[in-house]
Amino acid sequence: MQTREGALAFAPWRRMVGGLVRRGEEARGAASALSTLVPRAAYFPDFLTPPVEGGPPELREGIDRVLATPKSRLRHELALLSASGGRPWAGAELARGDTAALAVLGANLRTYHREFIKPVWRHIDAATATDRALRTRALVDGGTRALLNTLRPMAVWEPPVLTVDYPVDYDLHLQGRGLLLVPSYFCWRRPITLADSELRPVLIYPVDKTPPSSGASPASSAASLASLARLLGPTRAALLYEAAVLACPTTSELAHATGVSLPSVSQQLAVLREGGLVASRRDGKRVLHTATPLGHQLLGRS
Template sequence: MIKGTLRIVFTGEDLARVRVAGRADMMWEMALSLHILQRPGGARALSGWRRQARADLAEAGLLKPVRERLVPLVPLKAYFPDFLTPYESLSGFRQGLDVLADTPSARVRHEVDRLRPYVPVPATLDDLARGNRRSIRDLARLGERYCQVAFGSRRTAMEDALGRERARLTRLLTDQGVDAMLAGLGPSTRWRPPVLEADYATGRYEIHLQGRGLTLIPSYFGRFTPVAMADPSLPPVLVFPIQHEMPDAVPDDALPDLLGATRARVLRCIAATDGCTTSELARRTGASLSSASAHAQVLQRAGLIASTRHANMVIHQLTRLGGDLIHRQQ
């Protein structure tokens, strides 16, 4: 049940400093995926991932340490420590892990203490709660291993889905302006200038940006409501859930056998958007720019997509023939 409201108050300067994260923020995905991992019901779109992740973690010998040391830090409550999701992780997973490993002991102690009113902190976190340096570094290593194992089977789908959402927001910003982008964040948010209002887990929480701007971070594992940093003095971010349009269980797919795995991914990426550039295709599929361009040219010659040049960009769109081919595989 949604119990609260988040209000983010903008100035004119803040509107000029809204940005969309340029990549998946793996530290936020780690934290929010732990909610999915421990949720007994709900999140139907990710139930298949939850089953697979538990099996993969068990096989890797990580299920117990994850349950004892990571899950208690990210309870299904109103708070989890900000040090788990450092702002620097926007520059890459490795940077985020390094900052987590170097978190000052005093900050760790303070934020774990802040967790105590919501849930009991288990004895397995006693050393961490005291700010023990080795325990902090061990937590960062455990987070890295968790992401490697738990996200392994879903990494391509994550990148594709988040790439589509980033492209959608960027297109809104370019074509219609920042107001349209803020108004289009999803059903749980409402843009009422100069305030962005969002459903929140509990309570009323207000952030005044005061010229600092706001970074929008789409999340694959975020569910239901957006999330912000608990400490309003930290760099402002809004992490919001994307819409999961594809079913969690994908049926047998003959498309890769027909077109090849990468070309099939390129076709499906184009099908999932109103149109995307060659650069967007490369980013979402993990192909090089030249490879994405070559695959798009083949798909165009086959009549499965249409490619149109706009200035220095080529926009690729699905044709009816391409749509019919994908539909027959579903």
């Protein structure tokens, strides 16, 4: 919201947000308050991105984790924000863990999500799910080295060092803790990490933001492959199923799994992509395919 970068990816979203901010007092207040906590600067507080264990948390759980930040950490990180030139909203109240200020912060986070994120969640979900599937395929095929090589050119793996295109000079020593890779829709060009090296090491990196096709949303009540075949036809139903259960299969692997010729598979996959049920990405000489979240819903796998 605070930059013009990534016009092709974010311009439609910025226009939507701009309209909501102009028309709605609640949306405008949430955006104004939160922008003071995440300014366009080299630092913003780590407590706003709480740790994730066992998969992405629900929104309510994530906000609860933010609001449960220890007072000592609130005080320390908000002081760092102020020292870097930021002017955090309700800074003094938040720093001492004031209950009323924390309640307003939670309300602002919920409003921001409802007004600005939820309308485009389908696009975000599809982009991040496709990214996870592609990188999982790389991990299955070639192990950790192949997975980390998929991060080129923004990150280069030269054992034992992962060199990342990062806005500041910063060394992070894992010390056996591992590195959590977090795909992000709104991250732009460069990966980011937490400022506090004592926290769990994470690398938040941008995903491909190619806009998905805007085909009609099919009904999600088909819970069996038989009913799905009646809706899509047997070939497309079989391809969608295999794209969902295999680890990012190639066109050839889908042809082998379904017993359908390569030219026919390519044609049917194009129809599934137009309907927003399958996403495809080129990987060298091959093309990898995965079912989108909408495709998984149609299969009854969500």
